[in-house]
Amino acid sequence: MAYELLLASYATFLLGASVFQYSLVISLMMASMGIGALLAQSLKKNPLKWIAAIETLLALTACIAVPLLYLLFAKGGPAQGLVLVLVVLMGTGLGMEIPLLNLLERNNRWLNDILFFDYLGGFIGGLLFPLWLLPSLGFFRLAAALACANAVLAVAFAWKARSWRIAALVTALICALSLVFADSLRLWMEATLFGIRGGA
Amino acid sequence: MKAGKHQTLLLYTLSVIGSGAGFMVQMLVSGFWSTAFSQDVTFYSINLAFYFLALGIGTRLSQLLEPKLSHLAALVVALSSWCGLSIAFLRWGIFRFNQATLLALLTVAVAGVLAGAVLPLTLGIGKDDIRLNLGRLFFLDYLAAIAFTLVFTFGLLVPLGYGGTALAVCYFSLFALVALLLGTGTRLSKSLWVGILIAVALPYPLSLWAKRLSELPAGARGAKILYSKQSHYQKIVLTESVGGPESLLPGVVQHSLYLDGFIQFSSGSEQLYHFCIANLPIAAARFNQHPAKRVLILGGGDGLAARNLLAIPGIQTIDMVELDPAMVELARTHPRLREYNRNALADPRVNVLIEDAFTWIGRTGNTYDFILIDFPSPKNLALARLFSAEFYRRVLERLSPHGFISIQAGPYHDLDDRGKIAGIPAGIEKTIQAVGAFAWVYFTPRDADAFVLATRDPDFSMGAFAKQSTVLGGKSLTGVCTFESEAKRPPSEINTLNTLPLAAEALRWYRRAEGSGFFYYSSYFGVFLPD
Numbered sequence: 113m114a115y116e117l118l119l120a121s122y123a124t125f126l127l128g129a130s131v132f133q134y135s136l137v138i139s140l141m142m143a144s145m146g147i148g149a150l151l152a153q154s155l156k157k158n159p160l161k162w163i164a165a166i167e168t169l170l171a172l173t174a175c176i177a178v179p180l181l182y183l184l185f186a187k188g189g190p191a192q193g194l195v196l197v198l199v200v201l202m203g204t205g206l207g208m209e210i211p212l213l214n215l216l217e218r219n220n221r222w223l224n225d226i227l228f229f230d231y232l233g234g235f236i237g238g239l240l241f242p243l244w245l246l247p248s249l250g251f252f253r254l255a256a257a258l259a260c261a262n263a264v265l266a267v268a269f270a271w272k273a274r275s276w277r278i279a280a281l282v283t284a285l286i287c288a289l290s291l292v293f294a295d296s297l298r299l300w301m302e303a304t305l306f307g308i309r310g311g312a
Numbered sequence: 313m314k315a316g317k318h319q320t321l322l323l324y325t326l327s328v329i330g331s332g333a334g335f336m337v338q339m340l341v342s343g344f345w346s347t348a349f350s351q352d353v354t355f356y357s358i359n360l361a362f363y364f365l366a367l368g369i370g371t372r373l374s375q376l377l378e379p380k381l382s383h384l385a386a387l388v389v390a391l392s393s394w395c396g397l398s399i400a401f402l403r404w405g406i407f408r409f410n411q412a413t414l415l416a417l418l419t420v421a422v423a424g425v426l427a428g429a430v431l432p433l434t435l436g437i438g439k440d441d442i443r444l445n446l447g448r449l450f451f452l453d454y455l456a457a458i459a460f461t462l463v464f465t466f467g468l469l470v471p472l473g474y475g476g477t478a479l480a481v482c483y484f485s486l487f488a489l490v491a492l493l494l495g496t497g498t499r500l501s502k503s504l505w506v507g508i509l510i511a512v513a514l515p516y517p518l519s520l521w522a523k524r525l526s527e528l529p530a531g532a533r534g535a536k537i538l539y540s541k542q543s544h545y546q547k548i549v550l551t552e553s554v555g556g557p558e559s560l561l562p563g564v565v566q567h568s569l570y571l572d573g574f575i576q577f578s579s580g581s582e583q584l585y586h587f588c589i590a591n592l593p594i595a596a597a598r599f600n601q602h603p604a605k606r607v608l609i610l611g612g613g614d615g616l617a618a619r620n621l622l623a624i625p626g627i628q629t630i631d632m633v634e635l636d637p638a639m640v641e642l643a644r645t646h647p648r649l650r651e652y653n654r655n656a657l658a659d660p661r662v663n664v665l666i667e668d669a670f671t672w673i674g675r676t677g678n679t680y681d682f683i684l685i686d687f688p689s690p691k692n693l694a695l696a697r698l699f700s701a702e703f704y705r706r707v708l709e710r711l712s713p714h715g716f717i718s719i720q721a722g723p724y725h726d727l728d729d730r731g732k733i734a735g736i737p738a739g740i741e742k743t744i745q746a747v748g749a750f751a752w753v754y755f756t757p758r759d760a761d762a763f764v765l766a767t768r769d770p771d772f773s774m775g776a777f778a779k780q781s782t783v784l785g786g787k788s789l790t791g792v793c794t795f796e797s798e799a800k801r802p803p804s805e806i807n808t809l810n811t812l813p814l815a816a817e818a819l820r821w822y823r824r825a826e827g828s829g830f831f832y833y834s835s836y837f838g839v840f841l842p843d
Contacts (some may be wrong), residue, residue: 120356130341132465134356138339146454153447182810184442186702190672207454209446224371224432229427231368238361242354251810298810308701308746308808 118261133195140196141203148207152215155208159215160273162208167266170205173198174259175290177284178251186305220272252298256291263287317815318496322439324452325492325635327434327630329465330388332456333395334427336481338363338420339461342399344474345416347547347842348406348574351818357418370428377429378755379436382504387433388489389504391426391509394719395480396422396515400522407525413451451462473542473843475519480514535714538567539646541843545637547574550648553757567648570687573841574822579639579652580618584756588793589763590620592754593682593716594627599777602714604681607631610669610698610707612686615653618662621684622654624727630662631678637666671696673706681715685709687817689736690807696815700741701808703746708768717749717766724755724762732800735817737762739804743814746806750774754795 120137155162187192198229211225245254263284270280290297302308317573338359341836346355377383405415434449460481490508493500530745539550549570554563568575577585597604605628607621613634621627633638643649644657657664665672669687685707690696697703699719711717721737737753744751744766751766752774778795807814 131347131469134342134595135339135465138360139458141334143455143458146451146458149450149454150447153445165722185809207450211450214446219405228368228373231364233369234364235361238357238359238364241361242701247816292335302808306702306705307748308705309748309808 137195137199139171139196140199141206143220144200144203145207148209149211150203151204152208152211156215158273159212160209160269161275163212164266164269164273164280166205166208166212167262167269168276169284170202171259171262171266171283172289173205174255174262175203175287178255179301183305184299186301253291253294256287256294259287259292260284315723318498319381320738322492322496322498323384323438323718324449325488326384326388327430327449328452328456329489330391330427330430331453331461333388333391333481333485334363334367334423335432335457336460336478337391337395337398337423337465339464340474340478341402341416341420342400343469344399344842345413355416363420366424367374367421367428367788371403371432372423373425374429374432374436377433377608379433379439381437381498382501384430384437385489385493385500386504386507387426387429389486389508391423391430392482392485392489393511393515394419394426394480395485397518399478400515400519403475403522404525406841407522419676429797433605442787445461470542471542475523475843479519480513483512488510509663538648539642540599541642543636545636545638547842548636548638548642550642552645554650559693563801567652569649573644574688574690575690577616581756582652584792585761586616586620588754588761589686589718590617590684590754591624592763592793593684593718593765594621594624596765596767596772597682597714597716599780600767600772601713602681602712603713603770605629606678606680606682608678608683609708610673610685610687611635611641612684613651615643615656617661617684617686619653619657622656622661623660626662631665631680632658632662633665633667633669633672635666637670645792656724670706673703673710676710678712679712680714681712683711683715683717685717685719685810689720689722689817689822690812690814691822693812694811696807696818697809699743699807699814700812701743701747701806704744704749704766707749707750708766711768714769714772715767716746717764719744719764719766721753721762721764721819722818724760725755726802727821729800732802733762734803734821735736735802736814736821737764738801739807739814740764742804743807748817750794752797753799754793756792757794 127202137266152162181191181194183189183199184194210226210230214222216222245257263280266276266280267284270276319736327722330717342356342359342693349355360782390775401419402416403530409415409528431449431453435446464477464481466724470481472480487506535551535553537549538552539548541548547570550569551570553566553568564579564580566578568578594604603626604624607627607630609617609630612618612632613636616776618630618632640657643653652708656662684697687696687698690699707717719740723734724737726734733753737755740751741751741764744764749766750770750772751764753762753764774795803815804817
């Protein structure tokens with residue numbers, strides 16, 4: 113949910129046309145989640161390992177998404193294309209989560225609980241995003257913070273699954289560093305790419 | 313066996329229509345509301361949040377319903393009908409209660425609760441059906457959501473508007489549903505058929521009624537709508553009114569152009585405005601011994617700034633970059649507008665390009681002696697990005713070393729303190745200074761429009777120009793446009809693409825100034841709502 117909003121609003125910031133960007137990002141994200149859900153059905157073996165792998169990759173993608181988009185935009189590259197690629201990548205990963213979690217335990221109550229908490233998470237994310245997360249953190253720090261959350265999950269699942277441990281740890285380290293240096297990175301990029309001096 | 317197959321098809325279709333229509337309500341309400349009140353990020357997020365919460369509640373509530381096909385069909389019928397009613401309900405809400413954000417959330421929440429119950433009910437009915445599996449159902453549901461939304465954004469929004477799209481989705485869904493029920497020979501109870509009849513009968517007349525309702529006050533105030541169109545980017549409205557006894561110009565016919573409900577120009581005051589934004593920088597360039605020859609106008613599709621520039625000897629070409637083709641079309645063809653802009657857009661020296669200014673300025677290799685930036689105030693993010701340091705940096709790269717830039721910078725005064733300038737011009741001044749330009753705020757005294765003048769020429773002295781210009785052309789320049797170096801500056805931040813603080817600043821200003829003539833929803837808003 114927060115990723116969806118992050119990508120849609122950053123695309124609006126950089127590329128304009130908000131109704132267009134929101135419709136495109138939200139619907140494409142839904143479609144990718146659908147594909148993810150379908151793919152996850154065929155991964156019956158060792159769901160824990162898959163969850164760890166997906167969380168790791170999600171964290172990495174989230175970590176580089178915003179700086180990469182800004183760079184591409186500054187250089188006149190296909191930023192709109194990258195937005196779509198990121199949406200498809202993240203959507204597929206996110207869509208695989210629920211069916212995989214569902215495979216961990218086979219009963220209807222568990223599924224109902226997952227769905228309910230998924231919706232609840234969506235609600236909290238959607239409310240916090242404009243009211244608190246975005247205004248107080250800004251895009252660079254927010255993306256890094258979300259990446260960190262994913263990285264923590266990645267490490268936890270990797271430990272349980274006894275695989276992907278090193279990859280998850282390295283990713284967590286990268287995410288933590290990018291959170292610490294998010295603002296310096298933003299100011300440095302603004303200054304070198306556009307010559308903006310004295311930013312806050 | 314055959315009956316089972318039919319049932320599976322029916323279940324999939326009902327579920328797909330249900331989630332598609334539910335999602336559609338969410339998209340329509342978000343789009344309509346964020347356009348009407350110029351708040352993109354906040355509104356989309358909060359609306360989506362409530363939609364998800366309602367989906368969760370719907371999932372829980374569905375356990376109260378016995379999993380029966382007729383229940384599922386009733387749910388989907390109600391949801392489709394609600395989709396058709398949603399925009400009518402919002403129009404009525406805005407008309408009746410002005411800023412009724414709660415109504416928008418309520419609309420979305422009702423859709424969410426209904427849509428949330430669809431999935432568990434489908435699974436409940438089809439639990440013995442081996443062909444029905446969760447992954448495939450999820451996939452189809454998501455696919456329905458994207459199909460509905462894409463068709464809406466790229467196909468229906470411009471020709472039909474929000475209200476028309478809501479009706480189209482509603483009737484398409486109901487038609488598909490009834491065709492399918494009849495085709496599979498499903499037997500339905502009488503009460504369900506009555507329900508379907510009501511669902512078909514209500515949306516269309518109520519939409520017409522709501523549309524009429526919200527447009528009434530305009531006539532009541534004596535303003536005539538000469539032109540009204542929802543383009544891909546904004547709602548364009550041209551009005552004609554006769555000044556009442558209490559107005560500044562009693563008995564005088566006045567034409568005004570509104571974009572998304574905000575005034576763009578008014579024939580009574582536009583000459584002052586365009587003198588300041590177009591003629592003053594030209595005078596500054598002449599004072600600086602480098603008269604302007606090549607001019608670029610960003611925005612300004614009404615052609616009024618071009619009119620002023622064409623009258624100045626020495627200007628050879630004017631390139632104009634405007635996003636909205638509907639605006640240029642209007643300026644070229646509408647008799648009233650052509651009268652005001654003296655058919656400027658047909659002049660061979662004027663070259664009109666339909667492009668996004670940000671993208672175009674990064675691509676072009678031309679340089680200009682004067683760049684005039686006339687965008688609407690940065691009241692939302694899509695506009696605020698055109699006031700960002702990144703944008704100004706690219707604009708400066710296209711400016712000749714002794715050239716000038718003038719920027720429309722919104723309202724001049726702070727609402728509390730007349731000796732202090734508003735946050736918008738102060739922010740713009742600071743932002744363009746951050747990318748290495750010298751900048752000054754100036755304004756029209758009477759109705760307090762603000763502008764920012766900028767140059768890269770270190771030898772230009774605004775103080776000397778302001779003193780000198782009183783005699784330029786035999787006309788008191790500073791009497792028309794005033795420059796106050798000692799006005800107090802509010803604390804402001806540089807507007808970069810990563811932060812865009814100007815959007816929040818502009819919204820704050822307009823919300824506080826509501827009713828003072830800048831923001832028109834409160835008086836005869838119905839006309840300005842998106843179609």
